[in-house]
Amino acid sequence: MDPQEVITKPYKRLVSPHDPPLRVVIVGAGLGGCAAAIALHHHGHDVVAVLDKVRQFTRLGDSLGLGENAYKLLARWGCNIKEIQEIGNQAPTMKIRRWHDGKVLAEQPLMDMAGYIGHRGDYHDIFLKWVRERSIPILMNSDVVSYTDTSPTPSLTLSSGETLTADLIVACDGIKSLARHLVLGSRDDPVSSGYACFRAYFSPSPEMRADPSRNAFLNEDSVNFWIGPDTHVVQNTLRGGKEFNWILTHKDEGDIPESWFQPGDMDEVRRLAADIDPRIRHAIMSTEKCLDWKICYRKPLPTWVSPESHRIVLLGDSCHAHLPTSAQGASQATESAGVLAVCLSLVESDEVKVATRAYEKLRFPRVRVSQTHGEDLRDRWHNVLKNVEEDVDIDPEMVKIKASTYLHNRPLYAFDAEKDAIDKWEEVASRVRAELATGKVGPL
Ligand SMILES: Cc1cc2nc3c(=O)[nH]c(=O)nc-3n(C[C@H](O)[C@H](O)[C@H](O)COP(=O)(O)OP(=O)(O)OC[C@H]3O[C@@H](n4cnc5c(N)ncnc54)[C@H](O)[C@@H]3O)c2cc1C
Numbered sequence: 001m002d003p004q005e006v007i008t009k010p011y012k013r014l015v016s017p018h019d020p021p022l023r024v025v026i027v028g029a030g031l032g033g034c035a036a037a038i039a040l041h042h043h044g045h046d047v048v049a050v051l052d053k054v055r056q057f058t059r060l061g062d063s064l065g066l067g068e069n070a071y072k073l074l075a076r077w078g079c080n081i082k083e084i085q086e087i088g089n090q091a092p093t094m095k096i097r098r099w100h101d102g103k104v105l106a107e108q109p110l111m112d113m114a115g116y117i118g119h120r121g122d123y124h125d126i127f128l129k130w131v132r133e134r135s136i137p138i139l140m141n142s143d144v145v146s147y148t149d150t151s152p153t154p155s156l157t158l159s160s161g162e163t164l165t166a167d168l169i170v171a172c173d174g175i176k177s178l179a180r181h182l183v184l185g186s187r188d189d190p191v192s193s194g195y196a197c198f199r200a201y202f203s204p205s206p207e208m209r210a211d212p213s214r215n216a217f218l219n220e221d222s223v224n225f226w227i228g229p230d231t232h233v234v235q236n237t238l239r240g241g242k243e244f245n246w247i248l249t250h251k252d253e254g255d256i257p258e259s260w261f262q263p264g265d266m267d268e269v270r271r272l273a274a275d276i277d278p279r280i281r282h283a284i285m286s287t288e289k290c291l292d293w294k295i296c297y298r299k300p301l302p303t304w305v306s307p308e309s310h311r312i313v314l315l316g317d318s319c320h321a322h323l324p325t326s327a328q329g330a331s332q333a334t335e336s337a338g339v340l341a342v343c344l345s346l347v348e349s350d351e352v353k354v355a356t357r358a359y360e361k362l363r364f365p366r367v368r369v370s371q372t373h374g375e376d377l378r379d380r381w382h383n384v385l386k387n388v389e390e391d392v393d394i395d396p397e398m399v400k401i402k403a404s405t406y407l408h409n410r411p412l413y414a415f416d417a418e419k420d421a422i423d424k425w426e427e428v429a430s431r432v433r434a435e436l437a438t439g440k441v442g443p444l
Pocket of ligand 1: 027028029030031032033051052053054060061062063064065120142143144145172173174175177178260315316317318322324327329330333
């Protein structure tokens with residue numbers, strides 16, 4: 001479906017099959033929480049509040065991709081996705097280059113990779129606006145400190161002492177999710193991926209723009225990758241050169257904390273970038289400051305749904321965080337939002353647990369494909385040039401995004417998560433009902 005086609009048709013919100021509609025509270029107003037609010041609202045459910053612990057949002061993060069698989073759903077839910085497309089990277093293709101000299105090893109459409117790459121903070125602003133346009137309250141400074149998993153109405157408590165109940169609580173509380181501990185019954189510790197990223201995002205100064213040793217990628221929107229043994233650099237130039245971002249992924253032998261805010265060591269960056277293609281080298285080396293993001297895995301969770309009421313569910317990074325090379329964190333959160341909303345519309349009010357258990361069963365295999373694509377791509381990029389002579393040509397398919405798995409898996413981007421949920425509903429729901437009847441819900 002062409003998303004533009006959808007937004008030119010008059011938008012119509014669906015009517016909930018439940019009377020009264022299910023009351024839903026969402027924890028976390030990140031991109032996942034906003035997508036959940038918009039999807040649930042579209043399907044007629046009553047989103048009573050989206051809670052976030054921070055007092056206000058700031059422009060955090062840097063490049064984030066939103067793929068066709070996400071924006072086709074957002075368009076269907078009545079969002080004007082042109083607002084995203086206009087501020088996303090306008091380059092038609094991305095180039096994958098050899099580390100030390102920049103030789104182009106492969107080129108492919110940007111839409112095959114991450115869709116529209118823009119600043120996470122800018123995309124977040126738009127998602128928040130879409131939530132507000134639907135008159136869904138976003139309650140800031142609302143720090144959820146505990147959950148009570150009682151049937152039929154679970155509850156949560158804020159640091160203020162206030163307690164909220166709902167028919168369903170959707171915990172989109174990110175990589176360090178508190179709700180995840182409730183669902184698992186124990187803490188799950190992050191597992192180092194063995195890599196971290198140095199990242200910088202800034203507006204180039206007039207001096208940098210005028211300097212031929214640093215301005216090779218500043219004239220227009222562009223995306224380039226330089227791949228080398230155990231390392232790669234991503235460069236993303238946005239807004240016709242007004243904004244510039246580089247991300248250097250490196251072996252993580254140190255012990256930096258898992259944080260979005262950890263300052264990076266520019267001396268170490270300069271050491272790592274000393275032999276990269278000179279056209280990007282000086283732009284990186286002259287950067288004043290950067291962040292150092294440790295890239296951690298979470299082991300796939302055995303469940304995303306609370307054990308007693310089955311009415312507290314995880315969504316987004318709280319249950320399916322991705323590596324940066326997947327470029328699918330926000331897109332998969334959006335898919336999960338659509339599938340949860342669809343499942344809730346396919347059950348009677350007293351069968352919410354069938355919907356939530358079907359949701360996790362439908363989503364788990366899909367996000368595993370998306371997560372492993374990111375691991376596969378990183379490993380191909382980091383290994384392809386090892387022990388290869390300078391004059392030997394690399395097969396472009398070896399370094400293209402999704403190249404090795406593309407033939408074996410359904411392409412990520414053409415997927416319609418809501419349609420898939422409807423198509424598989426009968427089979428999955430009957431499996432869930434059988435499991436619930438025995439009282440033994442199988443692990444994911
Ligand atoms: C600061 C930051 C920067 C990021 N930068 C990038 C980037 O540059 N590129 C990229 O691809 N991805 C980035 N990500 C990750 C990306 O945003 C996510 O993968 C994707 O959007 C799905 O996120 P989410 O909504 O599940 O979680 P998040 O985006 O992490 O949102 C979780 C939200 O929950 C709130 N929250 C957490 N705990 C509580 C609680 N107890 N009570 C109430 N609220 C709570 C948090 O304040 C936050 O707003 C970033 C995430 C963060 C938080």
